Amino acid sequence: MTSAPTPLLAIRGLRAAYGKIEALKGVDVEINAGEIVALIGANGAGKSTLMMTIFGKPRARAGRILYDGRDITGVPTHEIAHLRIAQSPEGRRIFPRMSVAENLQMGADSTGCTDAEREAMLQRVFTLFPRLKERYAQRGGTLSGGEQQMLAIGRALMSRPRLLLLDEPSLGLAPLIARQIFDAIRTLNRQDGLTVLIVEQNANHALKLAHRGYVMVNGLITLAGTGSELLQRPEIRAAYLEGGRHG
Amino acid sequence: MTAPSTNTAKPATGIPALLKTAFTNALVALVLFSLMVGIRTEAGSSGQLTYWTRFGELASLVGVVFGGSIVIELFRQWIGPSGAERLVPPAVHSGMAFVGRFLAPALLIFALLVPVIFYDQRYILDLGILVLTYVMLGWGLNVVVGLAGLLDLGYVAFYAVGAYSYGLIATNFGWSFWVCLPLAGILAACWGVLLGFPVLRLRGDYLAIVTLAFGEIIRLVIINWQELTGGPNGVPGIPRPTLFGIPLDNSDDGLAAKLGIEYSSTHRIVFLFYLILALALLTNWVTIRLRRLPIGRAWEALREDEVACRALGINTTTTKLTAFATGAMFGGFAGAFFATRQGFISPESFTFQESALVLAIVVLGGMGSQLGVALAALTMIGGFELFRGLETYRMLVFGMAMVLIMIWRPRGLIGHRAPTVYLTKAQAISSDLVKEGHG
Numbered sequence: 001m002t003s004a005p006t007p008l009l010a011i012r013g014l015r016a017a018y019g020k021i022e023a024l025k026g027v028d029v030e031i032n033a034g035e036i037v038a039l040i041g042a043n044g045a046g047k048s049t050l051m052m053t054i055f056g057k058p059r060a061r062a063g064r065i066l067y068d069g070r071d072i073t074g075v076p077t078h079e080i081a082h083l084r085i086a087q088s089p090e091g092r093r094i095f096p097r098m099s100v101a102e103n104l105q106m107g108a109d110s111t112g113c114t115d116a117e118r119e120a121m122l123q124r125v126f127t128l129f130p131r132l133k134e135r136y137a138q139r140g141g142t143l144s145g146g147e148q149q150m151l152a153i154g155r156a157l158m159s160r161p162r163l164l165l166l167d168e169p170s171l172g173l174a175p176l177i178a179r180q181i182f183d184a185i186r187t188l189n190r191q192d193g194l195t196v197l198i199v200e201q202n203a204n205h206a207l208k209l210a211h212r213g214y215v216m217v218n219g220l221i222t223l224a225g226t227g228s229e230l231l232q233r234p235e236i237r238a239a240y241l242e243g244g245r246h247g
Numbered sequence: 248m249t250a251p252s253t254n255t256a257k258p259a260t261g262i263p264a265l266l267k268t269a270f271t272n273a274l275v276a277l278v279l280f281s282l283m284v285g286i287r288t289e290a291g292s293s294g295q296l297t298y299w300t301r302f303g304e305l306a307s308l309v310g311v312v313f314g315g316s317i318v319i320e321l322f323r324q325w326i327g328p329s330g331a332e333r334l335v336p337p338a339v340h341s342g343m344a345f346v347g348r349f350l351a352p353a354l355l356i357f358a359l360l361v362p363v364i365f366y367d368q369r370y371i372l373d374l375g376i377l378v379l380t381y382v383m384l385g386w387g388l389n390v391v392v393g394l395a396g397l398l399d400l401g402y403v404a405f406y407a408v409g410a411y412s413y414g415l416i417a418t419n420f421g422w423s424f425w426v427c428l429p430l431a432g433i434l435a436a437c438w439g440v441l442l443g444f445p446v447l448r449l450r451g452d453y454l455a456i457v458t459l460a461f462g463e464i465i466r467l468v469i470i471n472w473q474e475l476t477g478g479p480n481g482v483p484g485i486p487r488p489t490l491f492g493i494p495l496d497n498s499d500d501g502l503a504a505k506l507g508i509e510y511s512s513t514h515r516i517v518f519l520f521y522l523i524l525a526l527a528l529l530t531n532w533v534t535i536r537l538r539r540l541p542i543g544r545a546w547e548a549l550r551e552d553e554v555a556c557r558a559l560g561i562n563t564t565t566t567k568l569t570a571f572a573t574g575a576m577f578g579g580f581a582g583a584f585f586a587t588r589q590g591f592i593s594p595e596s597f598t599f600q601e602s603a604l605v606l607a608i609v610v611l612g613g614m615g616s617q618l619g620v621a622l623a624a625l626t627m628i629g630g631f632e633l634f635r636g637l638e639t640y641r642m643l644v645f646g647m648a649m650v651l652i653m654i655w656r657p658r659g660l661i662g663h664r665a666p667t668v669y670l671t672k673a674q675a676i677s678s679d680l681v682k683e684g685h686g
Contacts (some may be wrong), residue, residue, distance in 0.1 A: 055558060081560025089558050098544075101668040106548050109541040137666065159560065231483035240414035 006069050007189045008033040008195050009054070009165055011025040014063035016053045023049040025219040026063065031163070036189050036196045038094030038227065040211035046219040047199040048090050051167050055080050055087055062129060067163070081110060086161035090168050090199075092152040100132055103140050103151055107158030117160065124192075125154040128184045153184070164188070166198045170205060175204035178202065182209050203240035269316040276312035280305055351618050358524055362517040372516045375623070376523055376588065378628045380581055383527040385620040386610040387577030390534055392606065393615035394543065395570035396550025398455040401442070401462025402605050405435040405575040407469060409582025414592050415475070424488040428583050435579025436572040438465075443571035447564055450553075462602055469594045481499035481593025487515065489524060490586045521589050526584060530577045531617055537573070538668045548568050577602040611652065613659025622660050626652075 007030040016024040023046045031037045041047050053060055056077040065073045072080060081087070086107070095103050104125065108118045126133040129150040135143060140151060149169055156164060166185070170178035182205055188194045200206035207213050209228040215223035215236065223230065230236050285305040291297040358379070365371040384406065391399045412431040416422050424429075446457050469476045476482065487495065493502050495515040503510035537543040545566045548556050556563055586592050608627050612619030632650065634641045656662065 057557065076562075077557045078560050078562040081558065087558040089555060093552045093555035093558075095548050097551055097664065098547055099666040099668065102544060102547075102666060105668045106544055106559055106561075109544060149521065155559070 007031055007066075008035075008068060009197070010064075010066040011050075011054070012064045012066070014050070014053060015061040016049055016058050017061055018058060020048075022061075023058075023219055024053060024060075027049075027219070027221055029221065031195060031197055033162070033195050034189070034193050035212060036185065036198065037173075038203075038205060038206040038213040039197065039199045039216060040201070040206055040230075041214060041216035042239070043201075045216040048167055051087065051165050051197070051199055051218075052083070070175060070190070074151065078110070081159065084111075084160065084161070084162045085165065086156035086159045086170065087165040088152045088156045088167060090171070092145075092148045093138040094143075094148050094151050094155065096139065098140055100135050100138055100140055100143070100151060103155050104132070104158050107155035111159045113204055118158070121158055121160055125157055128157075128187065129154055136147065146173050146180070149173060149177075149181055150184075153171075153181070157188070161194070163195045163197065165178045168199055170199060170200065170202045177200055178205065185209060203236065204231070207236075265317060265320050269313050269318055272316040273309050273313040273348065277305070279308050280308050284308060285343030299668055316683040354618075354621065355528075362520050366513065366517070369513065369516065372513070372520055374629070374632055375603075376516070376520050378625055379520070379523040379527050380585060381605065381608060381624040381628050382621050383523065383530050383581045383584075384578060384605045384614065385619065385624050386527065386530040386534060387574050387581065387611050387615070388605050389574075389612075389615065389620050390537075390546070390577070391570055391574035393620070394534075394538065394550065395546040395567065397446075397570060398568065399458045399571075399574070400453060400455045400599075400602055401458040401460070401465070402574070402578055403597045403599070403601040404442070404462040404465035405438060406582040406585065406601065407465055407594075408435045408438050408575075409468065409579030410586040410592045410596070411476060411482065411582075412579065413583035414586045417486050417586075418482060418484060421486075423492070424486070424583070425491065428580060431583035432576040432579040435582065436576040439571040439573075439575025440568050442575075447567055459599070459602075460490075462599060466474045466594050466597050469597070479594060481591055481595075482586075483591045485586050485590050485592065487590065488518070490518065496536050519584075523584055523588075530580070533573075533577075534617065541666055542566070542569060544667060599648075607649075611649070611659055613656075613661040615664050616659065616661040619659050619661030626660075 009029075009031040011027055011029040014024050014027040014029075015022065027046070027050055029037070029039070029050070039047050039050065052058065054065055056072075056075060058071050064071055065075070067083060067085065070083075072083065075083075095106065098106070104122060105160070108121065113121075131147050132150055132154055135147060140148065143151060153164075153166065154167065156166075169181050169185070173181065185196055185198065186209060189196055198206055198210065207230050210227040213225065213227050213230045214221050215230065219238065223236070225233075274655045285301060287301055288296060288298040317629055358375075361375050362372060365375075387405075388399065388402045390417075391397050409431040412434045413424070416430065417424070417426050442458065442461050446454050449457060470478055471480070489495065490502055493503050493505060494500070495518055497510045498504065500668070501510065503514060534543075538547070541651070545556065545561045548559075548561065549563060549566050549570075553563055556566070585596070589596075605628065608623045609620055611627065612621070612623030630645055631641075634644050637644055652660070
C-alpha cells in the first residue's frame, strides 16, 4: 500500500437525494492511490448512490468530490469517465445484443487511446479473463452471469482507468465464480497498481480483499478501518457475517 | 427447444384426439356464433324488433371451424414440435447461408439491371422507383429505430420537410435540384435536432407519442401556413431534375438532342430510377460506415443500455441528437427526391400512414439489418401491388401475410446483426467453442 500525500479520491460531506428522500447524509470517504477500499452495508444504505453520485447522477446536493486534487462535483457524467475513472455498474449492464468484442470496444471508444494501447489492454483483459477470449465473437446476452460480470469489468478496464468503481461484482454469482472475480481484482491491484472502490453485500469476501473498508448505514459512514480490523469487530460480525459465512 | 413443447405435441396424435380437438373447437364456434350469426335482428318499419334465424349460415360456419381445426392440427403434426433445429435439415441450412451471402450482391445487380430488362414496362419502372424510395426511407429510419432504439412514429415529418424544402426553394428561387438536395437534407436534419431536444429524456412509449405528435404538427403547419406552403392546394410545378444542368426533356438542349438520339419519356424515368438507387445506396453506405465508427457503436449501445453508456463516458445527448439528425437527413433527401419525381406535393402525401408504413418496413426487416429492410420494403410495397387483383380483400390478405411473417420470423426477416469488431485470429476458435455450450 502506497501512502500518497493527497488521496486519489476524497469525498467530503457528500449529500445526495432522490426527490425528498435523502440517500446520502454527509459522507466522508478517502481512497488512496493503489488501495482497494470496500464499502459494505445493508440494502438501501446508500452504497450504490454514493457510487453513482461520484459519476454525477444523481448530482450532489452538498459536499465535494475531489479526484486527484481536482473538484469533479459538477462535472458532467460522460466527462468523468474521460478522467480515467471507470465504473462497472450494479447488475452488470452489458450490451446484450452486441458481441463481446463490441462490448469491450465500447469501453475503449470514449477514451481516445491509440490502437496499440487498446490492443495491449485487450490482451490484459484476456489474461485476466480467458473466458472472454473464448467468447469473443458471441453476443453478450448469451454469456453466463459470471461471464457477463467478467465482461462488465473488462469493459470498464478497456478505458485504462486509474480508479475502478465496482458495484456488487459478486451479485448472483456462484461462490467459485465470485472468488475468480475477486482474485482478478486483487491481481489488477497488485500487478497494475489499479485503485479500486468496491461496493459489496458479501462483506466477508470484500473485507478480506480490501486494504480498508467503510461501513455504511442509512446514508452515513458509521465505521471505518482496515479490512481485517473491520472483520474482527463484533457489530460487523453480527450485522453482516453471522449465518452468512462461506469463506 | 425445451421439454414442455414436446409434451404438448404428444397428446394430439391419433385420429380420435384429432376429432376431439376439432369437435371442441366446433362446439365453441357453435356457442359463439349461435347468437352472432344464427339470429339476425333488425328494427322493423314501425320500430318494433324483427328477427329471423339463419341456421344455414351457422351450420356452415361451424363446419368450416371443424374442418379447419383438423387441417391446422394435421399441419401442426406435419411440421412437428417447435424448435427450428429439427425443422430445417443441415443441407437447407448451408444452402440458406449460401443464399444469404450472395443475396445482397444479387439484389444490387438486379436493381442495376431493372431499367435495362424492363425498359418498355413503365409500370415496373415506376414500381421500382416506389420500392427504392421506401428502401431509402426504411434505411433512414433504421438509424433512429433500428440502431439507436428510439421509436419514432413521426418520421414522415422529415420526409415532408425535405419535399417542401426542395419544392419551395426550387419554385421560388429557381435553384437546381443538386443544390437543393443537400439543403433539403440539412434542413431536415435541423428539424431532427429540434425534435430531439425535447424528447431527450423520453424513451419507448412516451417517445413514440411525442414523435407521433411531431409528425402531425408538421403536417398541420403545412396545411395551415397557406402563404408559404399553399396549404391543402400543395406546391405545383416543381422542376424536374436535370443531369447536371442538362434537362431530360424534348427541347433542343435536352439530353436526347445532345446525344443525338430520339427523345423518349422513359429516359426521365430511368434517370429517376438510378437517382433514387444512388441515394438509397448512399444511405446504406453511410450507415454501414457509421456503424463501424464509435458513434455508430454508441447508437447501438444506447439502444441496449443507457445507464451503462453514461458510465462508459458516452455523451447520450449528442448521441441521440446525431441519430435523430442522421435519420432525418436521409428522410429529407428522400423527400426532395419525392418532390422532384412527382412535380407536385401536397400535405396528403405526408400522413401518419406513411410513418407507419416505413416503421413497419423497419420492424418487418429486422431492426438494424440493412438487407432485411431492403427485403421488407420489396415485400411490403411489392406485396401491395401483387395483391391489387384481390381488390376489396387486398388489405385483409396483406395483413394476414404480415401476421404470418411475424409469427414465422418474430425478429423480422433478418434477425441477426453483423458484428462491427473482429479479431481475425480468435474468430475460428470462438465458433468452435460456441457449440460446446459451456457456462
